[in-house]
Amino acid sequence: MPRDDANPGALRYGRTVLACGFALVVGVAGFNATVDPFCMYHDLASVGAGAYKPAVYNRVRLYKAFQVRRLRPQIVILGTSRVHVGLSCSQEALVRLNEVCYNLAFDGATTKEMYAYLRHAQSVRPLRHVVLGLDVYHANSAPSFTRPDFDPLLLRDDHTPAWWRVITGDLRVLASLDTLRASIETLRSRHPSDPVWFAPDGQRLGEVFFHRPEDDFMRRGPRAYFEEVDRLEVGYQTADAAPSARKANLKTVPSAPDPNESSLAYVRRIVEFCRREGIDLRIFITPSHAHQLEIAAAAGAWPAIENGKRALVRLLAEDSARHPGQPSITLIDFSGYSSLTTEALPPRGSRQEMKYYWDSSHFKENIGNLVLDRLFAATLASRRIPSDFGVSLTPDTIEPYLAAQRVAQAAYRERFPTTVAALRSLVMAKRHPAAAPEAVVSAGLQTR
Amino acid sequence: MLFNSYTFILAFLPLSLLIYHGLRRSGFSHVSIFALTVLSLAFYGWWNPIYLLLIVPLILANFCLAHLIVPRQGRSPRGARAWLILGVTGNLAVLGWFKYANFFVDNANALLGSELHLAKIVLPLGISFFTFQKIAFLVDAYRGKIDRLGLLDFSLFVSFFPQLIAGPIVHHSEVLPQFRRRGALPSGYLAMGLTILVIGLCKKVLVADTLALYAAPTFDAAAAGATPGFVAAWSGALAYTVQLYFDFSGYSDMAIGAALLFGIKLPVNFASPYKATSIIDFWRRWHITLSRFLRDYLYVPLGGNRLGRLRRYANLLLTMLLGGIWHGAGWTFVIWGALHGFYLVLNHGWRALRPRLALPATTGSFERRLGQALTFLAVTAGWVIFRAADMEAARAILEGMLGLNGATGPAGAAGARTGLLLAGAMLLVAWLAPNTQELTGYVGPSGSYDAKQPAAAARPEREMRWRPEPRWAAAIGAALGIAILSLSRVSEFLYFQF
Numbered sequence: 001m002p003r004d005d006a007n008p009g010a011l012r013y014g015r016t017v018l019a020c021g022f023a024l025v026v027g028v029a030g031f032n033a034t035v036d037p038f039c040m041y042h043d044l045a046s047v048g049a050g051a052y053k054p055a056v057y058n059r060v061r062l063y064k065a066f067q068v069r070r071l072r073p074q075i076v077i078l079g080t081s082r083v084h085v086g087l088s089c090s091q092e093a094l095v096r097l098n099e100v101c102y103n104l105a106f107d108g109a110t111t112k113e114m115y116a117y118l119r120h121a122q123s124v125r126p127l128r129h130v131v132l133g134l135d136v137y138h139a140n141s142a143p144s145f146t147r148p149d150f151d152p153l154l155l156r157d158d159h160t161p162a163w164w165r166v167i168t169g170d171l172r173v174l175a176s177l178d179t180l181r182a183s184i185e186t187l188r189s190r191h192p193s194d195p196v197w198f199a200p201d202g203q204r205l206g207e208v209f210f211h212r213p214e215d216d217f218m219r220r221g222p223r224a225y226f227e228e229v230d231r232l233e234v235g236y237q238t239a240d241a242a243p244s245a246r247k248a249n250l251k252t253v254p255s256a257p258d259p260n261e262s263s264l265a266y267v268r269r270i271v272e273f274c275r276r277e278g279i280d281l282r283i284f285i286t287p288s289h290a291h292q293l294e295i296a297a298a299a300g301a302w303p304a305i306e307n308g309k310r311a312l313v314r315l316l317a318e319d320s321a322r323h324p325g326q327p328s329i330t331l332i333d334f335s336g337y338s339s340l341t342t343e344a345l346p347p348r349g350s351r352q353e354m355k356y357y358w359d360s361s362h363f364k365e366n367i368g369n370l371v372l373d374r375l376f377a378a379t380l381a382s383r384r385i386p387s388d389f390g391v392s393l394t395p396d397t398i399e400p401y402l403a404a405q406r407v408a409q410a411a412y413r414e415r416f417p418t419t420v421a422a423l424r425s426l427v428m429a430k431r432h433p434a435a436a437p438e439a440v441v442s443a444g445l446q447t448r
Numbered sequence: 449m450l451f452n453s454y455t456f457i458l459a460f461l462p463l464s465l466l467i468y469h470g471l472r473r474s475g476f477s478h479v480s481i482f483a484l485t486v487l488s489l490a491f492y493g494w495w496n497p498i499y500l501l502l503i504v505p506l507i508l509a510n511f512c513l514a515h516l517i518v519p520r521q522g523r524s525p526r527g528a529r530a531w532l533i534l535g536v537t538g539n540l541a542v543l544g545w546f547k548y549a550n551f552f553v554d555n556a557n558a559l560l561g562s563e564l565h566l567a568k569i570v571l572p573l574g575i576s577f578f579t580f581q582k583i584a585f586l587v588d589a590y591r592g593k594i595d596r597l598g599l600l601d602f603s604l605f606v607s608f609f610p611q612l613i614a615g616p617i618v619h620h621s622e623v624l625p626q627f628r629r630r631g632a633l634p635s636g637y638l639a640m641g642l643t644i645l646v647i648g649l650c651k652k653v654l655v656a657d658t659l660a661l662y663a664a665p666t667f668d669a670a671a672a673g674a675t676p677g678f679v680a681a682w683s684g685a686l687a688y689t690v691q692l693y694f695d696f697s698g699y700s701d702m703a704i705g706a707a708l709l710f711g712i713k714l715p716v717n718f719a720s721p722y723k724a725t726s727i728i729d730f731w732r733r734w735h736i737t738l739s740r741f742l743r744d745y746l747y748v749p750l751g752g753n754r755l756g757r758l759r760r761y762a763n764l765l766l767t768m769l770l771g772g773i774w775h776g777a778g779w780t781f782v783i784w785g786a787l788h789g790f791y792l793v794l795n796h797g798w799r800a801l802r803p804r805l806a807l808p809a810t811t812g813s814f815e816r817r818l819g820q821a822l823t824f825l826a827v828t829a830g831w832v833i834f835r836a837a838d839m840e841a842a843r844a845i846l847e848g849m850l851g852l853n854g855a856t857g858p859a860g861a862a863g864a865r866t867g868l869l870l871a872g873a874m875l876l877v878a879w880l881a882p883n884t885q886e887l888t889g890y891v892g893p894s895g896s897y898d899a900k901q902p903a904a905a906a907r908p909e910r911e912m913r914w915r916p917e918p919r920w921a922a923a924i925g926a927a928l929g930i931a932i933l934s935l936s937r938v939s940e941f942l943y944f945q946f
Contacts, residue, residue: 009639009916010635010636010637010638010639010916011638012921013638013639013642013916013917013918013920013921014638014639014642016918016921016922016925017642017643017646017921017924017925017928018925018928019925020921020922020924020925020926020928020929021925021926021927021928021929021932022929023925023929024925024926024929024930024933025929025932025933028929028933038938059938062938149938151938172454172936173936173938175932175933175936176933176934176935176936176937176938177930177933177934178936178937178938179938180933182938
């Protein structure tokens with residue numbers, strides 16, 4: 001009987017198949033490495049004119065993982081798009097620390113992702129300082145998750161060798177048809193006039209980004225854009241509570257969520273990691289505009305917000321108790337009603353910008369500077385922090401603070417009754433579409 | 449470990465081949481079987497090592513039971529029947545616990561208003577497949593159809609990694625003789641195995657995974673309570689119909705190809721099912737190894753067609769009902785199985801009615817085309833129920849397909865037209881192109897217990913036929929490269945307007 005090991009034709013066939021496959025994979029990976037559409041091996045700011053890299057902007061998590069490898073920062077700023085836009089490593093308090101700083105925040109960051117990127121940065125180079133910006137919804141017991149572009153195989157940690165990450169990360173991304181498509185798009189779309197809004201220190205430069213002519217902020221005007229983001233927030237706040245006529249699905253048995261996988265559990269991991277590694281951690285709750293608070297309250301999330309803050313305080317108190325003699329970890333809440341977060345909207349129809357906000361979610365760098373001033377107890381003659389902006393949360397201050405916030409909330413509602421009513425109507429309209437036609441709600445929102 | 453993973457393609461498979469063939473070339477054929485068994489268990493344990501504590505004791509227990517059952521000098525040992533009952537119920541109990549316990553508890557809660565709660569049970573990979581293989585082995589041992597019992601062969605029969613996770617459901621008579629063969633590979637196995645493996649990988653990675661992106665939004669939207677319009681509903685249904693076929697048949701091809709690389713022929717599992725001209729024909733082409741298991745170990749023991757027409761129809765319904773629930777623990781699977789049982793009864797009923805209507809016994813071209821269209825529509829409607837999160841979601845999509853939700857309903861419209869076009873293009877491939885065995889001439893294990901296996905008789909024109917020649921090697925190599933380049937997706941994330 002003829003045998004394959006004695007059959008040179010069969011072996012030659014096999015070798016040809018493997019050689020062709022290998023050549024194609026290596027060729028594509030080499031081409032992708034040369035074009036480098038995601039800026040894995042070049043800083044976006046250093047690639048120069050004519051080397052526009054559009055694919056980077058929708059793959060920020062990937063880009064920042066490689067930026068950390070390149071820059072080897074010792075100060076990182078973690079958070080969501082609010083922090084991504086609002087906090088600059090060039091801020092005086094951070095510059096004074098005299099270490100390489102990188103804004104490692106990205107859009108829609110979850111605490112699970114923040115923890116993974118923290119470990120990545122620490123594996124690249126031991127960190128000295130971490131600034132953690134949490135949004136109010138991060139401090140809850142819902143399971144944390146990761147976004148579609150989060151790729152753990154790109155990230156280093158303390159028990160995975162760096163060379164293995166080159167194989168599972170770099171090579172895998174390079175040997176991909178998606179990357180090939182991005183490379184071809186990159187070569188086709190040389191666009192030297194497009195402003196680069198990604199700062200080398202990782203910040204999304206709001207002044208450049210929002211002022212692009214094609215951006216909704218410019219096309220629709222600041223006020224209309226602000227209201228559009230309000231509507232998006234209403235969508236997020238009401239998404240989980242959408243009514244359903246569906247009967248219980250008999251396919252699954254409901255199981256209790258794993259408390260170790262909650263969003264708050266990952267905050268705890270970040271705290272414990274920083275303690276263990278001797279990293280100075282400073283936490284703040286981001287100062288979104290009061291509209292966001294009103295939308296959350298109208299959606300019934302106010303008790304959850306208060307409980308989240310209590311849980312954070314408890315978490316840090318437990319940490320302090322476990323580490324006597326060491327300084328407590330700072331937690332400052334900037335999210336409450338204050339003279340800055342209640343900034344009035346520009347008149348309807350005007351193209352006037354707000355002083356402190358791009359929209360109800362994203363604050364400008366001038367607020368970010370004040371946040372960093374407070375966090376690092378820096379004082380600058382040119383900047384004065386309003387006394388009602390940013391309250392240190394501790395077991396002693398939390399309840400009086402929450403009570404004061406309720407009073408401030410009532411005052412805000414008295415000051416802006418029409419706006420608050422319109423925001424509530426938006427929430428109602430989302431929950432009961434038949435009861436409140438969209439057009440009526442929109443008109444209400446525009447009337448201050 | 450999945451076949452469509454880097455770990456399998458770039459590490460596990462090449463390493464296993466080196467070890468296996470190295471041993472055989474060195475004259476250690478028996479050791480190579482042991483090595484292949486250990487490698488198969490490592491393949492299984494890679495997913496979750498704890499489940500080796502399930503599969504290994506099950507292999508040992510079934511082997512001991514087979515030993516107690518198998519006739520000696522033509523006579524069954526004492527208590528053989530009891531051991532057989534114990535073996536079959538024991539295997540079904542393990543399957544029942546892991547696959548159906550939560551389903552039963554959930555239904556009990558719904559019926560009784562109770563709040564019983566089980567700990568989270570993770571379904572071990574492939575348990576539905578290897579449970580059937582062991583049951584068939586025990587039954588045949590009892591019937592005296594096992595000529596030789598060896599622990600090593602039996603262990604490899606159950607755990608052989610190419611067919612361990614998703615079939616084909618292998619009959620012992622097909623592979624045990626092959627395990628006992630000594631020496632190097634029969635000629636042509638390597639080239640054909642590599643080719644079929646690459647075809648399967650391309651089916652899975654390039655077609656099925658792409659179509660999944662268009663099927664999921666419609667089914668997810670329906671699960672969330674939305675009502676898909678006509679276009680979205682058809683797009684979702686057809687995309688899933690194509691996805692499922694290319695996914696499952698691709699995986700079967702990969703299993704067959706990988707097994708061939710080790711010199712083992714597995715049975716054919718798919719034979720262009722969407723070309724079927726009737727539901728009876730469909731089940732001879734779709735998941736063939738499951739169909740024949742259900743036929744030989746359920747339908748026939750129930751009485752098959754030997755006890756009159758009504759009993760035959762009842763047996764068909766029951767067999768398909770159980771076949772449905774084998775696919776998953778949910779009412780949608782039960783209803784899908786019952787629906788196919790009903791289809792089969794109708795089909796058999798029609799065949800019985802034809803002579804009374806003075807219709808010819810053989811069908812003409814038009815009737816075959818009509819039959820193919822009807823069969824495809826019936827199967828697609830079934831897949832909607834199979835895939836849907838629950839019956840209300842299935843109803844919403846089926847209503848959408850009937851146009852009851854309007855042309856463009858609120859849900860799942862984005863990308864629906866693209867999904868429809870892609871699904872249509874791939875259906876043309878499924879209808880018009882030769883299938884894997886037609887292309888390659890693969891016929892499954894010789895001397896198979898099932899003589900009705902589809903052969904490669906209808907091979908395409910000579911130019912389209914695969915041969916181990918350089919131009920085919922280059923084409924298959926390019927396909928392998930493209931499939932590997934498609935394994936990793938570099939996802940985008942668009943948030944707000946950013």
